[in-house]
Amino acid sequence: MRGDSVSAHEAAEILGVKLPTLYAYVSRGFLRSNPGDSPNGARRYSRQDVESLRQRQDLKRRPREATEGALNWGVPILPSALTLIDDGRLYYRGQDAVELSQEATLERVAALLWAGQAGFPFQSATDLGPIPRDVVAGLDPVPAFSALLPLLAERDPDAYDPRPEVAVRTATRILATFVQVASGGADGADAAERLAQAWNIDPSATEHVRAALVLCADHELNASSFTARCVASAGGTLYGAVGAGLAALVGSRHGGSTARVAAFLDEAERLGNGAAAVAARRRRGEEVPGFGHPLYPAGDPRGRALLARAKPEVAALVRAAASVVGDEPNLDAGLVAVTRSCGLPPHAPLTLFAIGRTVGLAAHAIEQYANGGLIRPRARYVGLRPAELPQPW
Numbered sequence: 001m002r003g004d005s006v007s008a009h010e011a012a013e014i015l016g017v018k019l020p021t022l023y024a025y026v027s028r029g030f031l032r033s034n035p036g037d038s039p040n041g042a043r044r045y046s047r048q049d050v051e052s053l054r055q056r057q058d059l060k061r062r063p064r065e066a067t068e069g070a071l072n073w074g075v076p077i078l079p080s081a082l083t084l085i086d087d088g089r090l091y092y093r094g095q096d097a098v099e100l101s102q103e104a105t106l107e108r109v110a111a112l113l114w115a116g117q118a119g120f121p122f123q124s125a126t127d128l129g130p131i132p133r134d135v136v137a138g139l140d141p142v143p144a145f146s147a148l149l150p151l152l153a154e155r156d157p158d159a160y161d162p163r164p165e166v167a168v169r170t171a172t173r174i175l176a177t178f179v180q181v182a183s184g185g186a187d188g189a190d191a192a193e194r195l196a197q198a199w200n201i202d203p204s205a206t207e208h209v210r211a212a213l214v215l216c217a218d219h220e221l222n223a224s225s226f227t228a229r230c231v232a233s234a235g236g237t238l239y240g241a242v243g244a245g246l247a248a249l250v251g252s253r254h255g256g257s258t259a260r261v262a263a264f265l266d267e268a269e270r271l272g273n274g275a276a277a278v279a280a281r282r283r284r285g286e287e288v289p290g291f292g293h294p295l296y297p298a299g300d301p302r303g304r305a306l307l308a309r310a311k312p313e314v315a316a317l318v319r320a321a322a323s324v325v326g327d328e329p330n331l332d333a334g335l336v337a338v339t340r341s342c343g344l345p346p347h348a349p350l351t352l353f354a355i356g357r358t359v360g361l362a363a364h365a366i367e368q369y370a371n372g373g374l375i376r377p378r379a380r381y382v383g384l385r386p387a388e389l390p391q392p393w
Contacts, residue, residue, distance in 0.1 A: 004088045004298045005034070005044035014050050015057070025053065047297060048087060078229065079371070082113055082363050083220045088298045092218060098305045101211040105190040106356060109217045110175065113363035114168045128155040128173060131181060140347045141182040142354045146246050152177060153239035160237055162369035170238045171362035178355050191355060205342040208309045209352065212335060215302040216356025218363060219331075220295075224248040224255070225357075225364045232365035233375040245361035249354060258349035261290035261336040265317060274320030290318075290336070292327030299328030306334025311341040 006014070011031070012022045025031045026045075030053055033043040083092055090097040093112055100109060111117055132151060136144035153159045156173065158166050179191045188194035192210035201209070218225065228245035232238070249255040268277035281288050293300045307315050307329050314337050318329050329337070335349040342348075368375075 004047050005036075006047050006050060007036075007042060007044060011045040011050045015054055046087060078221060078226075078375070080221070080364070080367060081116075082367060083218045083360070085220055085295050088296055088301065090219070090301055097215060097217070098301050101214040101305060104214055105192065105210060106213040106217065106359060107190050109214050110171070110359045110362075113218060113359055114171055114366055115164075128152055128177070131177065136181060141178070141351045142246065142250060142347070144181050145178050145354060145358075146243055148177060148181065149174070149239045149243040149246075153237050156239070159239060162232075162235075164366055164370055167238055167362075167366045167369055171359075171366065174239065174242055174362065175355070175358055178358055182351050182355060195352075195355075199342075199344050199348070201342055201344070208306075208338050208342055209344075211309065212306060212338060212352045213356040215305060215331065216335070216353045218357070218360030221364075222254070223251070225360055228361040229364045229368045230375045232368040233373060238362060238365050241365035242358060242361045245357070245364075246354060249357060250350065255332075255350055255353040255357070257289050257332045258336055258353065260287075261332045262340075262346065262349065264289055264321075265314075265336055265340065268317045268321060274317040274322075275324045277317075278321050278324040288321065288325050290333030291322055291325045291329055293330045296328075296330075300330040300334075302331040303329040303334035306331070306338045309341070310334075310337040314341045 008019060008022060012019050015022065015025075017025075022031070022045075026033050031049045032046045036042045036044045081093065083090070084094070085091075092100065092109060093116060095112065131148065135147050135151065139147065152173070156170060158170050161167070161170075175191075179194055183191075183194040183198040186194045186197035188197050190210070192206055192213060195209055196203075196206035199209075221229075224245040227248045228241040231241040231244045236244075252260065264277060264281070267280065268274045271277050271280065278288050293303075307318060310318070318333055318337050322329055331353075332349075335353060339348040339352065
C-alpha cells in the first residue's frame with residue numbers, strides 16, 4: 001500500500017467484495033480512483049473512501065457493534081458544516097487549513113467558522129468589566145481560562161441566548177478574554193501579535209505563533225469539540241460549553257499530550273539524538289508521544305506544517321525520532337517543536353492549543369444551537385442483571 005491510496009485488489013479485500021462490485025462502487029460515486037504511477041497504469045483508490053465505505057457497510061450489517069465503534073475513531077455521528085478531513089488534508093468550511101495558516105489570522109478563521117464569512121468586526125477586549133486578578137493570580141493561562149468562565153457567564157446578559165448572532169458575540173468575548181489573560185493585556189492587531197508582545201519575540205516568530213493558532217482552531221468531532229456540543233445540546237451556555245471542552249482538551253490524551261511531547265524532546269536533547277530517545281523510552285516500556293494520527297495515515301498535515309517552521313536542530317531531533325517510530329509528527333509534536341524553537345515559555349504549546357481550539361469549541365456549540373436536538377447516546381449494559389444479584393437472607 002502507498003500512503004493514502006490502495007490498489008483495486010487491496011480495496012476489494014478491505015471491503016470484502018469482488019472487483020466488479022468495487023468498480024460498481026466507483027461508477028456510483030462511492031469511491032474515488034486516480035491513475036497510478038505503475039507502468040501498467042493501474043488505478044489507485046482513496047484509502048479514506050474505502051475505509052468510510054467499509055464502516056457504512058458495517059453499520060448496516062451489525063448496527064449495534066458498529067454504533068459502539070463509532071464512538072471510537074468510527075464513522076461520523078453528527079452532521080457538521082465546519083471542518084472536513086479528507087484525503088490527508090484539513091479544511092475549514094472548504095478552505096485548506098494549512099494554506100490559511102500561511103496568511104490568515106485566528107480572528108479571520110473565527111469569523112469563517114462562527115459565521116461562515118471572511119470577516120466581521122472583532123473586538124480585541126472584553127466588555128464584561130475588568131478581569132478579577134485575584135482569581136487568576138499564580139495560574140498558568142489555561143487553568144486561568146477555566147477559572148474565569150463561570151464568572152464571565154454571570155456577568156454576561158447574553159449568556160443564555162443561543163441565537164447564532166448573539167452566540168457569536170458571546171464567543172468573541174470569550175476569545176478576547178483568553179487572549180487578554182494570556183498576553184497580560186499586551187497591545188497588538190490580533191491575538192498572535194498580542195501574545196508575541198507578551199513573550200517578547202521577533203516578527204518572524206510571531207508568524208509561527210499565528211500559524212499555530214490557526215492550525216489548532218478546529219479538528220472535526222474530537223473529544224473536546226464533542227464535549228462542547230453535548231453541553232450545547234443540553235441548553236448549556238456557551239461559557240459552559242467552552243469550559244467543558246477545555247476540561248477535555250487538557251487531558252493527557254488530547255492537548256495535554258504536549259507536556260509529554262516536551263518531556264520526550266527534553267530527553268532527546270540531553271541524549272543529542274531523537275532515535276536514541278525513542279530507544280530509551282522503549283527499553284522502559286514507555287509510549288513515544290507526538291507521532292501518528294488515526295485520521296492521517298500519511299501524516300498529520302498540521303504537524304508537518306509546524307515542523308517546517310521549527311529550527312533545523314529541533315526539527316532534526318523530531319524527524320530522527322519519527323524515522324524510528326515509523327509515524328509522522330502530529331500536531332502535538334509540531335506545537336512543541338515550533339514553540340521551543342521560538343523560545344516560548346513551557347506553557348506555550350497548551351496555551352496556543354487552547355486559544356486556537358476555543359474558536360472550534362465555540363463554533364461547534366453555535367452550530368449545535370442552530371441544529372437543535374439533544375445528544376444522548378445509549379449504553380449497552382454489561383453489568384449484573386437484577387436476577388443475578390445475590391438474594392437477601
